[in-house]
Amino acid sequence: EPDDYLHTPDPHHLDSKHTTDFFSVRAMMNVGGMFATCVALLALFLIYPISMHFTIHQQGKFGGFNLGGINASGQVPSMPGNWGLIDLDTPPNLYTKPSYHDPSQTLQLVFSDEFNTDGRTFYPGDDPYWEAVDLHYWQTKNLEWNDPAAITTSNGSLLITLSEQQTHGLDFQGGLLSTWNKFCFTGGLFETSVQLPGANNIVGLWPAIWALGNLGRAGYGATLEGLWPYSYDACDVGTAPNQTLNGLPLAALTSGDQKYFNGSLSYLPGQRLSRCTCSGESHPGPTHSDGTFVGRSAPEIDVFEATVSVVLGTPLVGKVSQSNQWAPFNNGYAWANTSQNMIIPNTTGTELNSYVGGVTQQSTSGLTITDQGCYELEDGCFSKYGFEYKPGPHFRFDSAYITWISNSTVSWTIMAAGMDADTTVEISARPVPQEPMYLIANLGLSNGFGTVDLEHLTFPTTMRIDWIRVYQPTNAINVGCDPVNFPTEAYINQYIEAYTNPNLTTWRDDYKQPWPKNSFVDAC
Template sequence: MHPALHHGIQYPTQAGSIRNGRSHLKSHSVSAVNLAQSSNSTTQGSEASIPRRKGAAHRKNLTTGVLMDHSPYTAVDRSISPHSSLERLSRTSSSSSGHNASSHLGHVYTLSADPRDWGTDLYLDAQEADDHIHNPSPVNEKHPLDPLALHGKGFNSSSSGFSKGKQRSCRPWDIMNRRGLANVGGMALLLLAILGLFAVYPVVIAIRNGAFGRSSIVRGVNGTGQVPVLGNWGLIDQDTPQEVRTIASYHNPDGPRLQLVFSDEFNQDGRSFYPGDDPYFEAENLHYWGTNDLEWYDPSAVTTRNGSLAITMSQADPELNYNLSYKSGMLTSWNKFCFTGGLIQASVMLPGAHNVIGLWPAVWTMGNLGRAGYGATLDGTWPYSYDSCDVGTLPNQTLNGFPEAATNSGFNEGPLSFLPGQRLSRCTCPGESHPGPTHDDGTFVGRSAPEIDIIEAQTTRREGSVSQSGQWGPFDFGYEWKNTSDVVTIYDADVSKLNTYRGAVYQEAASVVTQTNQDCYELGTGCFSVYGFEYKPGFNDAYITWISDGAPSWTLLSGAMGPDERVNISARSVSQEPMYIIMNLGMSFGFTNNVIDFDHLQFPATMLVDYIRVYQEPDALNIGCDPEGFPTADYINA
């Protein structure tokens, strides 16, 4: 059944089409008369009983005769409003008038309710008592803005029902009236009051109390007279004594005095070296697998106490220590502080006893392009110090099996080198990854991560000593670097001797072993001994002079690492790379010839460092990890 027949009522089902301005209802449309009769028979003339389509009302334009749908809440043109329609109907109909006509239309059509029947006039031209409060664009009280004027010049405002007063267009400044200015002014006064309370007033009080006197500005004295303790973050530690801020050269005592460029006295107890906690040093969190160490390096093992840096090795539960039985510390200044050339000193108390084998304490330096403990950064960079494009840069130092000496002059007449080849060599082609710079001929400068050791401490059952060495690549025939007296000086043959270890397939070591002060151990008298090296980078007049117990131990001139025609390699330079500092306490069978005296080692064992100081010649100052001639930052960050 059609929904309209549920109550016995029929409704128009389609609107007519408009042709030439007139309405022609289609043949299947129900006539208005039939609709009225059907309605009368069921509702007895009651207009309220006629159901309406939800959300809309049927309306008919009495001028054109067209049925139209309008929501009772939809704004329509005043020309077709219910009242104007009724007015036109009363003027044009001769058969109906007054109440009868209106009642008849109520049965035939569904008409929107007139808001004026509710006591409310909602038309745009109607003015209400509170319009001045919420009018969004008041022009002035005499000439309120006609909203319909916003429709444009072509809009017929005469039919809108507005008053015929003067109408004005909306201009940007029309929103400014006395009420708006009062609001903005009040907000501005409130803001000024807040600023005065929290900004101006404290300054006035501080000035009145004399907190900005000449001396207080310099010293940072607060209102109660307290002097702040500022962070000691300068390159030179404030605790470094003035009398040691210049020093005579160990290599050339008669030359210009060296100038202090960096120091850390470690006088502040309880320092943390976790990543980000210190501006120049960071403790590593890793296993040094490259040398098969027995310990895990943990930042918690590195701190400061009693005016010294303390690196402690202790026994640990393997289940809580990465399956390793020992925990220790490794502190580096990688990519934080580097220096090129000059003198580095470290005042150290070695761990344990001078006659118990097993511990491997070290203070050393490495080129910033390689990060100690991170094997990928060292592959093809360590221990090279080479700036030639020849077979020395190639894997195993050979090309198609030549030179033959590189295949049989190694350990037990085996291969000389297992190195993978110099990654950043002078042979690097344009466009390939390389940190630069370039030579005048356009070729790249050979770059690498060379190593120079201040000390690697070792012991026997009789005495303690330190190995002071430089690591080199590529390698000489049979690792036989030139150690003749014209290029090597040993200052005291009674305490210093050439190291019998000269290298292996992964490194060549130019090294001298020097006896230590046997008292300056943790289980000795507790004294500190000064170790270090002074060097000049490059070729020709380059050199390295090592210091042990505050005195020169030995010197290597660059000629000791000159070319070796037997394996077709060129000269290796004294490191020209920016060098960073490393301090660690390890333990490895590889360093002690498979002998570790666990029965007599005492844990925890601690290496103490009283200070680190770096000096350079006044006319050769070069600090920083990204120097102009040997940049590293872009390559590291790429």
């Protein structure tokens, strides 16, 4: 049988019907297919990246953190599941909102947790953003041991439960949860919806939601010594132990605690990482243009610490203290609370707290009456609390501030000018915290916070948090625990034992680390 054209021994004598035609339909389809493939590859690897570069919204590079957020180069990973910075359960209509401080300004959502997944746990490694501690918070003489077992999620809320049970030699078990070294923000709004524990007329519980600078880890005393509650970037006596040098200034020895400390204003050890730190000493940086270090610290801003007001002859009523802690201190702890610096829109609901501080902290605090139904043993509703702030010192036309929110409305505001320099104690201005701040929520009890009415308190008792959200101005997105202008990562890694061992209560005595030399106090 004759060979077909594929097997003919003489390809030069092929049947005419098999003659090659370069312009046949088949040939044109082959060429067209190859061309389309080349165009597709070109679009995928060249045109698409170029177009994305010029059209996609670029993430800021003010700082970075991993585990589902941005890294230090500003990249945002695409992660399966609900592990991104913004909880997938957050309604899209809440991705932006007006500022409480200036309603003409738009704030953008940068972090949220709706706590809608039941049964979450917060032991180390369980969650990309939150971690519960396992320690006694001895600094404030708490009566409970904080255990991760006290914290979970149920019915769409985060639950922190305080129970009466023997543990670690203490009679109570509570919980403290934070985003330390996992999520931080600098400036913006920290807002949350909370049902307070217990009743509105029984004293003793200490629920709190707050933020702290990342260089200090709550409950880890060595990391906090000489950093909390400073917010300071000057080189003067404000960085010195007890705010004095060679017995001066006199006001620092006479205007303080008269009852227990013979008038001494401060018993702080001095700012460990100050602008006075000598060159070559351990410091996380960075430096100013003049070569001096940027003063670093672990400042604190409280969304709230809930309490029950006890005034003789009046009914007990639930309130929240909304405050900022400062160092160094004003003469007599008296800040410049003029009508321009202290703004209280509703003086019937909010008043300035009579507590102004002591030898370890100066406090600027407003006391606000809560929604009396939003307690565990009352109506069980939830109420919104928060603070919004702009970091930095006081400028004439662009001042920093902290504005607190209670029951969805502004409760009070402190302007940075209220913490300007105080010549009577020879200190400079204290800026509104500029450090990267992490989120904390805890429930405990302590006689140091107020009377603990064990006769009438009921256990277990639970603080419920419906959601937590963080917003920032659209022109000032700054998230991350290691921003370039306030880095923390290298320093934390260098001294990681202090940040992971709660038994190291002091920097020098327990951790055995030297105190950096201070040019104002020591010879460099």
